[in-house]
Amino acid sequence: MKTLVVYYSAEGHTKKVAEEVASNLSADIFEIVPEEPYTKEDLDWTNPDSRASRENDNPELRDIKLKTTEVPNWAEYDRIILGYPIWWGIAAWPVNAFVKLNDWSGKTVIPFCTSHSSGLGDSDLNLKDDAKNGDWKDGTRFFQDALPAKIKTWCDSL
Numbered sequence: 098m099k100t101l102v103v104y105y106s107a108e109g110h111t112k113k114v115a116e117e118v119a120s121n122l123s124a125d126i127f128e129i130v131p132e133e134p135y136t137k138e139d140l141d142w143t144n145p146d147s148r149a150s151r152e153n154d155n156p157e158l159r160d161i162k163l164k165t166t167e168v169p170n171w172a173e174y175d176r177i178i179l180g181y182p183i184w185w186g187i188a189a190w191p192v193n194a195f196v197k198l199n200d201w202s203g204k205t206v207i208p209f210c211t212s213h214s215s216g217l218g219d220s221d222l223n224l225k226d227d228a229k230n231g232d233w234k235d236g237t238r239f240f241q242d243a244l245p246a247k248i249k250t251w252c253d254s255l
């Protein structure tokens with residue numbers, strides 16, 4: 098079984114968890130990068146005029162262009178671990194763009210999110226809907242500063 102960890106991380110928390118997962122599973126890793134990365138100001142959810150707030154208010158603005166959606170050797174991977182932050186209770190939308198533009202057929206997909214306090218919600222199910230195909234498993238939620246031991250326990254359970 099060949100595993101790839103795909104993640105989006107705006108502020109580094111999901112990146113850390115994704116790297117820990119990849120290390121535990123001896124998996125390859127791929128970062129989803131928006132063409133226009135989010136700055137600290139963009140992410141200020143306390144400001145109703147910030148980029149993230151405006152995109153949250155208007156779903157039509159959430160169709161984020163990515164640097165690339167082409168993963169080297171995508172066809173070779175049987176299992177994809179998909180990591181993302183929670184924004185206002187749902188998956189950070191750069192991840193939806195990646196999911197929509199890739200072919201998930203023949204792949205087992207295991208989502209995880211990081212958040213400050215929210216749960217996974219329906220974020221994994223919504224991504225599954227965007228994907229159209231693939232064998233999507235239930236996701237899991239990690240605290241934004243998840244301890245390596247917690248991450249290892251989850252990896253061992255897969």
Ligand SMILES: Cc1cc2nc3c(=O)[nH]c(=O)nc-3n(C[C@H](O)[C@H](O)[C@H](O)COP(=O)(O)O)c2cc1C
Nearest residue numbers: 106107108109110111182185186212213214215241
């Ligand atoms: C725009 C924005 C919205 C957020 N919304 C939520 C939320 O609804 N619930 C929550 O628990 N955390 C929320 N957070 C916190 C992030 O989910 C959390 O810090 C996450 O681990 C960030 O991952 P990252 O550092 O990989 O980007 C939000 C953060 C941002 C920037």
